[in-house]
Amino acid sequence: MDRDARPRVLLVEDEAILRRNLARLLERRGHDVLAVASIGEARALLREGTVDAAVLDVGLPDGDGLDLLPETGASHSLVISAEVDDGRLDASGVAHFLRKPLELAAFARCVEGLVHGDRAA
16 A cells, blocks of 8 residues: 555445445545445446455345455455354455444444554454
C-alpha cells in the first residue's frame, strides 16, 4: 500500500442501512470504501483493481460471501454474519469473523488490523 494513499476497503453487505453506516465509520477512519450489495458488484470492482482489505457478509442476494475469499484473500478479509456454521467458516479458511449485531469498536479494530497487516486483529 502506498503510504500517501488511503487504504481501500471493499465492503460487501446487502442491508443498505448497515452498509451505509459501516462505510461512514470506515471513511471517518481514513479509508477509501467501496461499498456494494452483491457478489456480482464486488467481483466487478475487484476486476478494476486491488483492495487492502475486504468485509464480506455471508448471506447475499446472489450467493455466499464466502465465495469471494479466494479473490480477496482470507487473511485480508473480515467475514460478518448473524448466522453461520463454524464448520463452514473453518472449511472456507476464514481468518477473521465477527457475529452480527456488530460491536462497532471491535469491527473498526479488526479492519484496521487487516489494512495494516496485523494478523492478530
